[in-house]
Amino acid sequence: MPLYCTAIGKALLAHSDPATIDRILTGPLPRRTPRTIVAPGLLRTQLDNVLDQGVAYEYEESAPGIVCLAAAILDGTEPVAAVSVTGPATRFRPESHATPVQAAAAGVASILARRVMPNVSAPSLMG
Template sequence: MSDQEFDPTTVLGKIMMVLHAFTIDDSTLSLAELARRTSIPKGTLHRVLSDMAAVRMLDRTGTGYRLGGTLFELGMRASVERSLLEVAIPFMEDLYVRTHETVHLGVLDGTDVVYLSKIGGHRQASAPSRIGGRMPVHCTAIGKVLLAHADSALREQVLSGPLPRYTPRTIILPGPLSTQLDRIAAEGVGYEYEESATGIVCVAAPVRESENVVAAISVTGPSYRFRPDTHAASVRAAAEGIGITLARRNRLLA
């Protein structure tokens, strides 16, 4: 569930509480589970769910409710993310053909990475990432790349806060993480070595639109056979291609 706070006394607040009750792992939630997660009284919640189902924000199933098609349609109209995806997908596909490993595109949201796209074949590594899912910035290659190019306030927030351990190799001390972020900013590429999940290694590079880093792209593979450093140039080239195409597209639209 989201850590965001919504006003439970307003209709909009209740709707947002329901929507954020769904996690990336949930396909369907029962009325009882939604009541538990939102703390909205069941009578009130039932009316809210009925109104949301009427406009297809939710769909009723035999066991409860799932997120509806209206949310997908609206999500695809989000101009920034849609434009980024339209430009990035061909470069991601080229990168997959070149590496035959899992390719990710992610953006920064608070202290998390949100994954906008993921391309992988039959050999793809069993990574914890999912489209629309989140991971903390400190333990993924994409996250560290984005954090390395973020403003100083966000960087200080991450470094001064707790750095949860996900594997024995997760960097949980601010000093080593800060040193790595400086190196990423200087070299234009970042790595993960089994920091978010055991058996997973990754290389990522920033996507720049003009001078601003708007996303990052990565290639992920299993540690027993994937050498991320050998693909750094390809990942960096894909990131640069996306950035150049974004800038050209925006100039034409302007």
Template sequence: MRDVTVGTKTVLGKATLILRSFAIGDQALPLAELVRRTELHKATVYRLCQELVALRLLSRDGSGYRVSGGLFELGMRASAERGLLELAIPFLQDLYERTHETVHLGVLDGAEVVYVSKINGHRQVRSPSRVGGRMPLHCTAIGKVLLAFGDPSLRQSVLSKPLERRTPHTIVAPGSLSKAVAAIRRTGVAFEREESALGITCVAAPLVGADGAVAAISLTGPTGRFRPERHVGALRATAVALSNAVRRGFPGHRDG
């Protein structure tokens, strides 16, 4: 399944398409599956996979190709995300200790949330989020916070396109999402109630730097037990403290 955002006219574009065809949770993928997902010629995929193996970005075993440690090393050199994560970890750990619920840290990338950190609670909840994974903005608590406190042009772009329905509870009407975003701007927190996956509920708050929301944090739990309203105070306190730390010392974000 081709990612249309990636150009495939160049060798670099084709290699990137192969790397991005690995989904969260994939182990080894056979050559035939990579050909199917990328829609590239089999000989091209084979040749580029061999080069990616030589560069330690992929590895190969009897069951196919898998993402290699070299790609992880490159990812860890993404200075902005790494700097934010290093700054945030003590705050996220404190929030976890106060709530014992699953804590997420997410950043904006295009029209999606990329999860930078996830600390699982004692009673883990099955959720689609994974560190390094992506989710649409409109159906996640973190995503809706980033929409509410991000650039107005991003909101306009998201609201002007069809919204994917992930569950029966996903907000897909632009007018309804616009009202929800306006409420988030008033209250400073966003809720998600089974909008990205059935059985989970989330509450999120923004991390506000000098130029607006730089990220967001959330608490997640099972719908049958988790009461997000009870944790708003702890979440807000952590978001404010971490936002202050971001404005003081996070590289790339100047003081106002």
């Protein structure tokens, strides 16, 4: 799915470097459903809101009947992944799940930050 029409894509895109954001906003934004955001200015506003709110939303933009929210998992300021929750538009209200999704993303980011990376420059024990 294109970044611009999914909550997880918008969460990742909002935290991407300016060149990536500009490339997406200046490229074609084909409509996937009647609710797909295809206006670059409106999409930029949504990305700014993602940075302010910490979560991205999708309301039937990638597929009819589906709503979603997502939060980016950051390594410092770089997005490395995202957490999302999706449900049917008829009964799922993504706004009510923003706090747990943000907490899940922050928890994963914290675990990744504490991970010990192997020291590739350590001398070999094999002579």
